[in-house]
Amino acid sequence: MRPRPEKTCVILPVKPFDDAKERLATGLSPAQRQLIARAMVTDVFAALARAKKVDAVVVVSAEPAIAEIAGEVADVVIADDRTGHSDAASAGVAWAIEHGYDRVVMLPGDCPLLDAEELDELIERTWLDKIEFAVIPDRMGTGTNALVISPPDAIEPSFGPGSRQRHIAIGLSAGRRVAEHEVPSLALDLDTAVDLLELAERLSQGDHDAVHTEQAVAALLTDRRQLPGGYAR
Numbered sequence: 224m225r226p227r228p229e230k231t232c233v234i235l236p237v238k239p240f241d242d243a244k245e246r247l248a249t250g251l252s253p254a255q256r257q258l259i260a261r262a263m264v265t266d267v268f269a270a271l272a273r274a275k276k277v278d279a280v281v282v283v284s285a286e287p288a289i290a291e292i293a294g295e296v297a298d299v300v301i302a303d304d305r306t307g308h309s310d311a312a313s314a315g316v317a318w319a320i321e322h323g324y325d326r327v328v329m330l331p332g333d334c335p336l337l338d339a340e341e342l343d344e345l346i347e348r349t350w351l352d353k354i355e356f357a358v359i360p361d362r363m364g365t366g367t368n369a370l371v372i373s374p375p376d377a378i379e380p381s382f383g384p385g386s387r388q389r390h391i392a393i394g395l396s397a398g399r400r401v402a403e404h405e406v407p408s409l410a411l412d413l414d415t416a417v418d419l420l421e422l423a424e425r426l427s428q429g430d431h432d433a434v435h436t437e438q439a440v441a442a443l444l445t446d447r448r449q450l451p452g453g454y455a456r
Contacts, residue, residue, distance in 0.1 A: 230278045230279065230322075230323060230324040230325050230326075231276060231277055231278050231279075231324065231325065231326050231327075231328060231346055232277075232278060232279040232280070232281060232315075232318075232319040232322075232324040232326070232327050232328070232375070233271060233274075233277050233279070233280045233281070233327070233328045233329075233330055234281050234283065234312055234315030234316065234319065234327050234328070234329045234330070235264075235267065235271075235280060235281065235282045235283070235297075235315075235330050235331075235332055236282075236283045236284065236308050236311035236312050236315070236329075236331075236332070237264055237282060237283070237284035237286055237289055237332045238260075238284070238286070238332075239284070239285050239286045239287075240256075240257040240260045240261055240286055240288070241253065241257065243256055243257065243259075243260035243333075244256040244259065244260055244333075244413065244414070246414050246415055247413075247414075247415070247416065247419065250416055251443065255443055258439050258442065258443070259413070259436070259439045259440065259443065260332070260333070261288070261292065261435075261439075262335070262435040262436045262438065262439035262440075263332060263333050263334075263335040263413065263433075263435075263436050263439075264289075264292060264332035264333075264335075265292055265435040265436075266335035266336075266337070266432070266433040266434070266435050266436050267330065267331075267332055267334065267335060267337055268280075268292065268293050268294070268296045268297075269296075269432065269435075270337040270338065270339045270342065270432065271296050271330075271337075271339070271342075272295075272296045272339075273339035273432075274339040274342050274343055275339075275343050276342075276343040276346040276347060277328070277342070277343075277346070278324070279298040279299075279319075279322070279324065280293070280296055280297045280298055281297070281298060281299050281300075281301065281315040281318050281319065282297045282299070282300045282301065283300075283301045283303045283311040283312070283314045283315045284300065284301075284302070284303065284311075285302060285303055299318060301314055301315065301318060307382075308331075308380075308382040308383075309379070309380045309381055309382045309383070312329050312380045312382070313379065313380065315327065315329070316372075316375045316376055319375045320374075320375050320376055324375060325373060325374065325375075326346075326349075326350075326371060326372060326373035326374065326375060327370075327371070327372050327373075327375040328342070328345070328346065328369065328370070328371050328372075329369060329370040329371075329372070329380060330369050330409075331368055331369070331412055333412045333413045333414075334368055334369075334408070334409050334411065334412050335413075335422075335433040335435070335436035336408045336409075336411060336422075336425060336431050336433055337408050337409060338407075338408035338431075338432075341406050341407065341408045341409070342406075342408075345357070345359070345369075345371065345404060345406055346371070348404065349371045349373070349402065349404070350373075352400075352402065353400060354371065354373070354400050354401070354402045355372070355373050355374075355377050355378075355394075355399040355400045355401070356370070356371070356372055356373075356377060356378050356390075356394040356397075356399045356400070356401045356402075357370065357371035357372075357401075357402045357403070357404050358370060358387060358390045358391055358394070358401070358402070358403045358404075359371075359403075359404055359405070359406050359409050360387045360403065360405065360410070361387075361410060361411075361412055362410040362411050362421075364387065365384070365385055365386075365387055365388075366382075366384070366385075366386055366387055366412075367382060367386040367387050367390050368406075368409045368410065368412055369406065369409050370390065377397070377399055378390075378393055378394055378397060378399060379393075381393060387403075391403065411425065419440070419443070422436070422440060423440050423444055426440055
């Protein structure tokens with residue numbers, strides 16, 4: 224068995240909380256959207272702290288509070304005002320290359336159910352299978368919730384609607400060894416009212432470590448009068 228690559232770097236782009244979850248604006252106030260965005264990324268950082276195969280975490284964000292929230296989990300916070308997820312991720316790739324990392328894992332800040340063991344398994348599996356580009360789809364099967372890229376600049380990310388098939392096509396056209404892996408704890412991200420209710424249901428089952436998100440979602444759903452009908456279970 225060949226030795227495991229010495230350096231795996233997680234890249235975490237985070238939108239400013241003031242701009243987060245705009246698709247929920249019809250049902251949640253700005254303060255409520257800030258609350259859930261902050262809680263979710265806090266739980267993502269907690270999961271990263273537990274991961275054993277992550278050697279560095281790079282956060283790319285213009286959010287003023289992000290360094291305090293990340294604490295010692297983040298090796299570096301790159302202040303970046305670019306609005307595109309792909310552009311922000313590319314800034315993290317540049318840092319990883321400069322510092323000699325073998326691969327990057329691009330993660331979202333709105334998958335609070337992230338399980339550290341599943342992340343470790345993903346990193347290990349893609350390494351053992353010599354995968355250069357792994358696509359982790361969302362629960363709907365159309366978007367991309369995470370990418371594993373080795374070397375870090377093997378593929379330029381292209382997040383957004385329909386990115387699952389687009390990423391696969393980009394990887395194959397570049398002649399890279401491509402794989403698609405379903406990671407249960409990375410399947411659910413938060414964009415819509417349906418996602419919020421699904422997240423609430425998952426959290427109610429108790430088999431998770433997303434304590435901050437659980438508290439935030441409970442606060443959002445306590446007073447149903449503050450939410451439109453489509454948000455109520």
